[in-house]
Amino acid sequence: MKIIVTGSLGHISKPLTQELVQKGHSVTVISSNPERKKDIETLGASAAIGALEDVAFLTSVFTGADVVYCMIPPGNYLDQDFDIVAHYNKIGNNYAQAILHSGVKRVVHLSSIGGNMDKDNGQLISHHHVENILKELPADVAITTMRPTAFYYNLYGFLPSIKTQGIIAANYGEDDKGPWVSPVDIATAVAEEITGTFDGRKIRYVASEELSCNEIAIILGTAIGMPDLKWHIISDEQMLDGLKTAGLNPAIAEGLVEMNANVHNGKLLEDYYRNKPTLGKVKLSDFAKEFAAVFNSKPTNN
Numbered sequence: 001m002k003i004i005v006t007g008s009l010g011h012i013s014k015p016l017t018q019e020l021v022q023k024g025h026s027v028t029v030i031s032s033n034p035e036r037k038k039d040i041e042t043l044g045a046s047a048a049i050g051a052l053e054d055v056a057f058l059t060s061v062f063t064g065a066d067v068v069y070c071m072i073p074p075g076n077y078l079d080q081d082f083d084i085v086a087h088y089n090k091i092g093n094n095y096a097q098a099i100l101h102s103g104v105k106r107v108v109h110l111s112s113i114g115g116n117m118d119k120d121n122g123q124l125i126s127h128h129h130v131e132n133i134l135k136e137l138p139a140d141v142a143i144t145t146m147r148p149t150a151f152y153y154n155l156y157g158f159l160p161s162i163k164t165q166g167i168i169a170a171n172y173g174e175d176d177k178g179p180w181v182s183p184v185d186i187a188t189a190v191a192e193e194i195t196g197t198f199d200g201r202k203i204r205y206v207a208s209e210e211l212s213c214n215e216i217a218i219i220l221g222t223a224i225g226m227p228d229l230k231w232h233i234i235s236d237e238q239m240l241d242g243l244k245t246a247g248l249n250p251a252i253a254e255g256l257v258e259m260n261a262n263v264h265n266g267k268l269l270e271d272y273y274r275n276k277p278t279l280g281k282v283k284l285s286d287f288a289k290e291f292a293a294v295f296n297s298k299p300t301n302n
């Protein structure tokens, strides 16, 4: 099959490209960086260099494809002028236009847990909007919506407080239990959807392991030689102050606090537990090895 992969050689798209090439498919990877061309070709794929903001470029790349994998790059949370909703809407609308005008009939869309919610999901509202944009495509366009849960790599966000205060702190934690996922398991699930037969509309959650925050603290703490590491719950106000002090865009900081609060009260996880997937292979203990390597390579004040 001729498959288009967006997201360059990012966390999901690199293992996804490797798996699809290995299965014998013809894969074109979209990157915004001309310097990535060689690395993409080394994997056995073709490179299409251009921006997801450019609808004419997308339409031309999508034309003739059997399936497209559509993801939206997260953007820069430190940019004080970043408008996450406008960013997702723009690229989501470009995907819809490019799918319509290229005639592609099969789409795998990377959304998120919380993509079902029209409120109380913080910055994940952007995924909800894009799900709605793609829903409007004609019925003969088959769409699988992937809703991965929290990525293990988010845990790198706690490196500074572990280094400086010896704790993890957020406005959820302790006994709060939830699903976490490796991008490698997401890539496997996306590849299954792309290469399987599908028509109509389908939603698929993706998770690797369900863990309480206390369990996460023990696994990460043990890996970095701090077996007594604890994950404390702080107030929404303390969380917001901390994120703003760390330099986050204020609207994103507010979104993250709202999202976390709804992990703590369970609302954000309700639809996941109603539609629980088979868990993937990569466990937190695997990620903890990478986490420890990064922890040990960073200076204390970073």
Ligand SMILES: NC(=O)c1ccc[n+]([C@@H]2O[C@H](COP(=O)([O-])OP(=O)(O)OC[C@H]3O[C@@H](n4cnc5c(N)ncnc54)[C@H](OP(=O)(O)O)[C@@H]3O)[C@@H](O)[C@H]2O)c1
Binding pocket: 006, 007, 008, 009, 010, 011, 012, 013, 030, 031, 032, 033, 036, 050, 051, 052, 053, 071, 072, 073, 074, 110, 111, 112, 113, 148, 149, 150, 151, 154, 183
């Ligand atoms: N973190 C979580 O817990 C979580 C949970 C659920 C869903 N998600 C979603 O997962 C997605 C992130 O997936 P990921 O980690 O695989 O992505 P990623 O590693 O951030 O990769 C995105 C790649 O897209 C390329 N890119 C960036 N801007 C571009 C543009 N304007 N035009 C063309 N290409 C561009 C970049 O590569 P080049 O420099 O080569 O262009 C970048 O490496 C986001 O949509 C996020 O909301 C995250």
